[in-house]
Amino acid sequence: MEEKSISELLRAKAHVWNHTLKFINSMSLKCAVELGIPDIIHSHGQPMTLSQLVMALQINPSRASNVRRLMRILVHSGFFTLQKLVGDEEGYALTEASRLLLKDSPFNESSFVLMILDHVVLKPWELVSTWLKNDAVGTFTTPFDVAHGETVWNFAAHEPRFNVLFNEAMASDGPLVSCVLRTKCREVFEGLSSLVDVGGGTGNLAKSLAETFPNLKCTVLDLPHVVAVTCKAATTCIILEGTCLSQFLLQKQFY
Structure with missing residues (x-):
């Protein structure tokens, strides 16, 4: 196989993997919002070391390496930066993107993140192919109907948690x-x-x-x-x- 063909195949493979694994970025962002990491770092008032973050999160120290991996993804995604501190220490700091996730921000986008990545909204995406192949046109007008048996509006009408989450997300911008x-x-x-x-x-x-x-x-x-x-x-x-x-x-x- 020619060297050019090998390079093209590798680029194509990387493209496939990139889109296949992109959900990791989204779910890592959701985790950060659920744990309140942006607010914790903001309240600290200065770049926060990994050990300080683990302590503030009240997470078992044995999970510190997992928190480090989570933060590595979020730094790569542009939600935090890693800054040099005294000696060999490094600390996590906010970016403009993570400032939009602060509870006190007038432009808080946290509810939008949590709604879009909620299991109620994600489930229909797993059924798009099922929806497209369904011959009963009019019975299931959207993938949401297939996943939940009713429209998103009817679903929200009797699910208070999702109703509040949905409307807060819609109002967030x-x-x-x-x-x-x-x-x-x-x-x-x-x-x-x-x-x-x-x-x-x-x-x-x-x-x-x-x-x-x-x-x-x-x-x-x-x-x-x-x-x-x-x-x-x-x-x-x-x-x-x-x-x-x-x-x-x-x-x-x-x-």
Whole structure:
């Protein structure tokens, strides 16, 4: 076999392995969020050694090598950096990416990480081929239907844990989007008298716009089980239960 062909095969093999094993990065990130590693390092106030991190995590010292392997993956993924300390010691520090996982961050993305990597959301991905080969068109309209026997909306309606997790995840990018809209896109909202946030979830985005543009009448529309649990904008916005096919929307111009 020619040397060029061998090199091409090795690159192809590396490509296959890279995509096959990428889940390790995602699940390592989920583990870091569940353990609260970003907040622990942030609270420490300076780069944190492995032994300090293991102690703060209250993990058996015998697992220190496993924590080191986890952190090695997360450093490689760009969520932490490893900085030189006194002598031969090294300490873990935050990056801009891991700062988005701090509980006190106004742009906290932790709930999005936990929702996307939750077993409820991952299971449908294991059944995509089953869904595609299913001849009963209309019975299972999405892989989620195959995995759970119902739509994600119906599932969330009777599963409080997932309902809260899902809606917190959907709202997690609201603060950043709101900031961009208010600072970079003000002209879009100038002159408007009303706005409907369809699937508005917590209502935080609509609330922010209503506070920024006092003459803008904002309405948050979402499903009953969403509005009942998560909506926090009742003081500044109109809250409505319904779907995107509601008669209310057919009578209004919305953006």
